[in-house]
Amino acid sequence: MTAELIEFDTPRLRLRQWRESDLAPFFELACDPAVMEFLLPLTTRADSDALAARIKSRLAEHGWGFWAVEHKASGEFAGFTGLSVPMASLPFSPCVEIGWRFARKWWGQGFATEAARGALQVGFERLGLDEIVAFTAVGNLRSAAVMERLGMQEDVAGAFEHPAVPEGHALRPHRLYRIGKPPR
Known part of the structure; x- marks a missing residue:
């Protein structure tokens, strides 16, 4: 079943469905050691394309997910941001997470926070979610x-070992953040 696709703009960004033209810059992003420092590597173009295909499929299925982020002024693919139900069974599942990944060129300009604020708004106002979580490797x-700028609070007691990261790997320990639906 295909849901109605949600796309939206922030002041400087367009969060949209993925395009074929996003695949090459997404792979470039995945090859950047600084971008991937706290993520498991996508070592081949086929791995990168397969991840993009899974993201695109989930967007089509639910109408929301990890949207491609386009810089409106230049039309360039900057990365992705969005909401997702994690594939791994996590200690705090079921949940909806917010996540982002941007090419280094776009770092330090507030784009991750801007895009994530838009995604939180969609999650709370359009999807009716009561809570959204975020998690990242401890380091x-x-x-x-970014999570803190969004108003998310760290759930120190919720720290966990990510089951999709191999045991003993430095990236396995994760921090958990939460944000609830704002009062009306």
């Missing part, structure tokens, strides 16, 4: 800072 201070 990923940049993503944790």
Whole structure:
């Protein structure tokens, strides 16, 4: 079943369905060691394309997900941001997470926070979610800072070992953040 696709704009960004033209810059992003520092690697173009296909499929199925982020002024693919039901069974499942990944060129300009604020608004206002979570590897201070700028609170007691990361891997320990639906 295909749902009605949600797309939206923020002041500087367009969050939209993925296009074939996004695949090459997405793979470039996946090859950047700084971007992937706190993520498991996507070592081949086929791996990168397969992830994009899964993201696109979930968007088509639900109408929402990890949207491709386009910089409106330039028309360039900057990365992705959005909402997703995690594939892995996590200690706090069921849940909807918010996540983002941007090419380094777009870092330090507030794009992750801007796109994520738009995604939170969609989650609370259009999807009627009561809570959205975010999680990241313990050392990923940049993503944790975005979570905090969004008003998310760290759930220290909710720290966990990510089951999709191999045991003993440095990225397995994760921090958990939460944000509830704002009062009306």
